Amino acid sequence: MSSLLPLKPAAASVRDRGLSPLLVELDDDDADEVLSALSSATARRLLAAVYDDPRPASELADALDTTLQTVGYHVERLVEAELIEPVTTWVSAQGREMAVYGPTRSAVVLFAGAERTESKLSSGLRTLVAGVGVTLVGSVAVQTLWTARRPQVRYAAPAPTGPAPDPGLAEFVSAFLAGPGALVLLVGVALAVLVSLGVAWTQRRA
Known part of the structure; x- marks a missing residue:
């Protein structure tokens, strides 16, 4: 059969x-x-x-x-x-x-040894650094675009008695913190941290 x-x-x-x-x-x-x-x-x-x-x-x-x-x-x-x-x-x-x-x-x-732990830490750190770097560049680009498109307020001012000073780093930082660039940077850093933790957790379970 x-x-x-x-x-x-x-x-x-x-x-x-x-x-x-x-x-x-x-x-x-x-x-x-x-x-x-x-x-x-x-x-x-x-x-x-x-x-x-x-x-x-x-x-x-x-x-x-x-x-x-x-x-x-x-x-x-x-x-x-x-x-x-x-x-x-x-x-x-x-x-x-x-x-x-x-x-x-x-x-x-x-x-035996710490090779796997070091690998997880280095991989997570690389992910975090890369994410923060990309976020920083993106936030500066957003701030620059927003500043260029923001309506300018015109008012009469006394004639300058000397050469006008160039905007300094402090003024840029102040405008950055008051504009959308800071929000983009904050959200991006938070996401980068979460992704790097996820990478380390995934490798730990592998």
Whole structure:
């Protein structure tokens, strides 16, 4: 009968599944579970095997030259640690369904040190500096345009007795703070801070 024929659909590759790497710092809370699941050489060989080719527990036992009971034990622990998961199902010649296990991440990286923290901080700082810089340029442009289009009040004034002084930095700052440029700068800086925090948070969860 056709229903008793072995069915072995191919499991999607790591790239096709769009998996991301798992980065585990040794002092993270998740490190204990991951290290415990990978403490056995058999578990590490099993994880490497499903990266090479997702397969059910019975074929993993044959590939590792060990018992199905041993593979079942390590499979359960690796699933609990979220290092592997069922990715498809095969049907044996006897009509029995078998879960096919594959990796949950494109790679598993254990590391020690502050490299990741420094990377997050530097990335967030670069985003903040770039955002503030763009906002500053934009606010000055808005202030300049607003000043150029603002109606000028004309009134009679006594003739100057000497050369008229050029507008100084203090006058420009005063006009900037009283005009729309300051509002644009304030809103832009706030948005830059929020975006930089979002970048750091996203990288922390990666």
